[in-house]
Amino acid sequence: MLSLQILVSGIAQGCIYGLIALGFVLIYKATETVSFAQGELMMLGAFAGLGLTTAFGLPFWLALPVVVVAMAGFGIATERVAIRPVLGQPAFSIVMLTIGLAYMARGAITMVPAIGTDTHPLAVPYKGEVLRLGGMSFAAEHLVVIGATALLCLGLYLMFSRSRIGIAMQAGSQNQLAAYYMGIPVQRLNGLAWVLAAAVAAVAGLLLAPITFVHANMDFIGLKAFPAAVVGGFGSLPGAIVGGLLVGVVEAFAGFYLPEGLKDVAAYVVVLVMLILKPNGLFGEKSLKKSDRALHLQDRLRPGHRPGQARRPPLLVWRLARCAS
Amino acid sequence: MLVALLSAPWWLGPYGLTQLSFVLIYSIVGLGLMLLAGYTGLFSIGHAAFLGVGAYVEAKLSALGWPFPASAAAALLSAGAGVVVGLPALRIKGIYLGIATLAFGVIVEEVLARWESMTGGNAGMPVSTLQAFGWKADTGPAFYFVCLLCCVLSSLGVLNLLRSPIGRAFVAIRDSEISAQSMGIRLAQYKTLAFALSAALAGLGGALYAHQIRFLSPDQFSITQSIDLLLLVVIGGLGSAHGAFLGAVFLIAMPQAISAAKDLLPAAVAQAPGLQAFVYGAVLVAFVLFEPLGPYGRWVKVRTWLQLFPFYRRGMFTRQKSFQKSERVR
Numbered sequence: 026m027l028s029l030q031i032l033v034s035g036i037a038q039g040c041i042y043g044l045i046a047l048g049f050v051l052i053y054k055a056t057e058t059v060s061f062a063q064g065e066l067m068m069l070g071a072f073a074g075l076g077l078t079t080a081f082g083l084p085f086w087l088a089l090p091v092v093v094v095a096m097a098g099f100g101i102a103t104e105r106v107a108i109r110p111v112l113g114q115p116a117f118s119i120v121m122l123t124i125g126l127a128y129m130a131r132g133a134i135t136m137v138p139a140i141g142t143d144t145h146p147l148a149v150p151y152k153g154e155v156l157r158l159g160g161m162s163f164a165a166e167h168l169v170v171i172g173a174t175a176l177l178c179l180g181l182y183l184m185f186s187r188s189r190i191g192i193a194m195q196a197g198s199q200n201q202l203a204a205y206y207m208g209i210p211v212q213r214l215n216g217l218a219w220v221l222a223a224a225v226a227a228v229a230g231l232l233l234a235p236i237t238f239v240h241a242n243m244d245f246i247g248l249k250a251f252p253a254a255v256v257g258g259f260g261s262l263p264g265a266i267v268g269g270l271l272v273g274v275v276e277a278f279a280g281f282y283l284p285e286g287l288k289d290v291a292a293y294v295v296v297l298v299m300l301i302l303k304p305n306g307l308f309g310e311k312s313l314k315k316s317d318r319a320l321h322l323q324d325r326l327r328p329g330h331r332p333g334q335a336r337r338p339p340l341l342v343w344r345l346a347r348c349a350s
Numbered sequence: 351m352l353v354a355l356l357s358a359p360w361w362l363g364p365y366g367l368t369q370l371s372f373v374l375i376y377s378i379v380g381l382g383l384m385l386l387a388g389y390t391g392l393f394s395i396g397h398a399a400f401l402g403v404g405a406y407v408e409a410k411l412s413a414l415g416w417p418f419p420a421s422a423a424a425a426l427l428s429a430g431a432g433v434v435v436g437l438p439a440l441r442i443k444g445i446y447l448g449i450a451t452l453a454f455g456v457i458v459e460e461v462l463a464r465w466e467s468m469t470g471g472n473a474g475m476p477v478s479t480l481q482a483f484g485w486k487a488d489t490g491p492a493f494y495f496v497c498l499l500c501c502v503l504s505s506l507g508v509l510n511l512l513r514s515p516i517g518r519a520f521v522a523i524r525d526s527e528i529s530a531q532s533m534g535i536r537l538a539q540y541k542t543l544a545f546a547l548s549a550a551l552a553g554l555g556g557a558l559y560a561h562q563i564r565f566l567s568p569d570q571f572s573i574t575q576s577i578d579l580l581l582l583v584v585i586g587g588l589g590s591a592h593g594a595f596l597g598a599v600f601l602i603a604m605p606q607a608i609s610a611a612k613d614l615l616p617a618a619v620a621q622a623p624g625l626q627a628f629v630y631g632a633v634l635v636a637f638v639l640f641e642p643l644g645p646y647g648r649w650v651k652v653r654t655w656l657q658l659f660p661f662y663r664r665g666m667f668t669r670q671k672s673f674q675k676s677e678r679v680r
Contacts, residue, residue, distance in 0.1 A: 132628025
């Protein structure tokens with residue numbers, strides 16, 4: 026009974042992680058860069074929703090599409106102004122660029138007087154309602170999160186498997202150059218990936234807001250979505266959702282059954298274990314560069330012979346690390 | 351330069367001297383991270399953890415009355431932690447390594463907060479003054495000279511290391527792991543070594559940091575600190591030892607500059623708590639977009655322009671774009 030309720034709240038939290046992780050993966054697949062600003066996009070979305078519902082008095086269901094469209098616009102603007110000029114540079118500088126953008130977003134929000142530094146409740150129509158089912162009670166906020174995530178995933182799945190744009194995006198993520206030669210506007214699709222990522226993050230922010238309140242430190246959820254993306258395998262969209270669910274559920278149970286403090290690190294413990302056991306993640310594909318593949322072939326032809334590694338140090342730990350693969 | 355640094359206690363006030371000591375401490379840590387991120391191409395989003403390990407070990411040891419040179423133990427222990435983190439680095443690359451170090455950083459911070467019998471938990475832990483064999487660095491200048499000595503020694507060490515075969519191997523690994531491997535460089539050993547050295551420098555910096563700040567609490571070694579350290583090396587310019595120093599100067603001088611600028615700004619902006627984060631972010635974005643090599647890179651360009659005066663061409667420093675994706679085979 027109780028564990029089922031914990032499971033539901035864990036799944037709801039996991040859906041949020043999964044949605045943000047989805048943004049990471051979308052951007053990663055399209056542009057080969059990792060965006061550290063995803064949590065901030067979510068925070069901006071939540072604040073935009075807050076502003077629309079309180080300052081302009083829009084009802085929640087009307088504010089939702091407005092926020093999503095606005096964040097999508099913000100996403101494409103970011104891609105155009107900041108990301109596109111540095112594509113192709115070392116991944117590290119792009120990561121730092123997104124960290125800089127994240128700092129700017131957080132700084133800008135906290136600079137808004139009277140709003141940025143406080144926590145606010147977001148008024149949603151389903152706030153505080155409870156669904157009772159056979160002696161168990163589930164908060165409506167959690168169920169809405171789960172339902173909305175399922176719908177969003179279905180929509181994205183249909184888009185990527187059926188529509189021309191989705192298939193073109195898949196092609197671009199498999200081989201950018203070849204897709205470009207085929208007449209696919211790769212750069213515009215990269216912008217679209219940012220649009221999708223920002224929109225999904227905005228939805229996540231609006232879904233999360235009734236559960237945790239709106240505040241400037243919401244973006245730390247983004248740091249927990251990284252483990253989710255890695256657990257699922259960084260290049261896989263379903264993996265992101267599954268990884269998010271796994272991390273959310275583990276966290277919920279750790280928070281209930283294990284001593285205090287383990288809840289916060291549970292996600293990171295999971296990801297460390299995952300990286301040691303299965304570095305490609307649950308759904309990760311083996312993407313080898315040509316030269317890697319050459320090494321692999323060489324390995325298969327003459328097992329054990331690899332230049333530079335002819336004599337491995339007889340280190341126990343090293344052996345352990347190797348045999349885990 | 352050296353004269354200016356040696357005579358600093360006489361022409362700087364006590365406040366300036368404290369700030370300068372901080373710059374030196376952060377330079378040591380920055381050198382460590384530069385060795386790892388700038389030269390070996392492995393980046394760590396959990397470097398504050400090594401800083402924390404060094405700081406807490408030193409605090410414990412000096413509470414037990416060990417002399418300062420024993421803080422080598424702090425550095426060594428950090429290096430040990432570095433090896434532990436470095437082990438997964440043998441198998442994972444790029445962003446995965448970043449996540450692994452991030453996870454390590456978060457876990458270490460949590461351990462520091464929860465292991466109350468050892469670290470004092472969130473309540474914090476006071477640190478005694480630096481002392482060695484009956485001599486105490488209880489005045490500002492004395493401590494400053496200790497920092498200066500450590501900084502000079504570690505930068506000489508790093509610069510010499512980079513000229514040695516080991517340093518060349520690091521650079522080779524950064525530029526291409528596969529070619530490095532083909533040249534007979536053992537990736538496993540060198541990557542672990544890079545992690546260990548980098549963590550040791552961070553540990554040394556942490557030991558000095560503990561004595562400088564005199565009071566430790568886990569939130570000083572959080573993810574924000576790790577990101578600040580990354581900011582340091584990126585703004586300083588990845589892949590140049592000078593960058594560590596310039597970055598440290600930036601990291602320490604920036605809050606001062608911002609608080610100085612607050613008087614000139616309208617009150618609504620100046621009082622906002624997010625101003626510092628915003629400026630940090632903006633500077634970081636500007637450097638990545640316009641001068642990825644940092645201020646030192648700009649200086650190199652100016653120097654080249656002067657040396658080659660009429661023959662300088664604009665394209666000399668444009669970097670070739672490389673996309674991994676287009677050559678990815680599936």
